[in-house]
Amino acid sequence: MRLKVKYTAWLMCVLFLSTAFRVSAFSNESLPYVISYKWGLIHKDAGEATLRLERKGDNYNVSLVAKTKPWADKVYMVRDTLLGTIRIKDMKPLSYSKIAHEKGKYSRDDIHYSHNGESSTGHVKRLRIKKNVPVTSEKNLSASGPVYDMLSIFYYLRQLDYSQLNKNKIYTATVFSGEKKEKVRIRSLGIEKIKLKDKTEREAYHIRFNFTREGGKKSSDDIDTWISTTPEHIPLYLVGRLPVGEVRAYYTGK
Secondary structure, three states, X not given: OOOOHHHHOHHHOOOOOHHHEOOOOOOOEEEEEEEEEEEOOEEEEEEEEEEEEEEEOOEEEEEEEEEEOHXXXXXXXXXXXXXXXXEOOOOOEEEEEEEEEEOOEEEEEEEEEEEEOOEEXXXXXXXXXXXXXXXXXXXXXXXXXXXXXXXXXXXXXHOEOHHHOOOXXXXXXXXXXXXXXXXXXXXXXXXXXXXOOOOOEEEEEEEEEEEEOOOOOEEEEEEEEEEEOOOOOOEEEEEEEOOOOEEEEEEOOO
């Protein structure tokens, strides 16, 4: 089993519709999650993650820290950190870093953004360790329309006015991920009642995500997430498919 940050970060989920944007500010926060693995009758907690936000001047500093539990370390150890800076006035990302320690391997991706109207460019620096030797590379990614990464996309999602979103309507955006970019197609499936890890029930907006690379080839399985109907729009639950079984993330805060 491989618990990639891609699946612990429901933060890659978003609906992109400018008319649905609601003007409001985030308060400093820390959101805890438990990550579990489900395969048939097996359903076991495998890791935990914490998402944090702190306002600093005209920007938000955000982070996601994820790690596997001791039993899962023996299968595939994960100690991953995502860091980002987001401009408050329009929720556009300014910087993004992914620092990954997975199964004894270290890697780092850094993206610095520039925005010009509807166009965005990300200057990507990558570090990989190959045979104990650091290997670096650089690349520029560009796209028009909404552009995000695996962290900033999460906060844009929470800034939307869901009362204006039409059920089954599809929205699209671009995600910069390492040296590649993916097209995200997002569908709102309406309000559902879900049960969390502590057995409490909550009403939530059900959102489904589909990821493709250039050329339209599917790059990963669909991801489903459920966002609270409260004004905070907290992500409550996520389900992502793995080659064997699926990974689930549950919000454990109050």
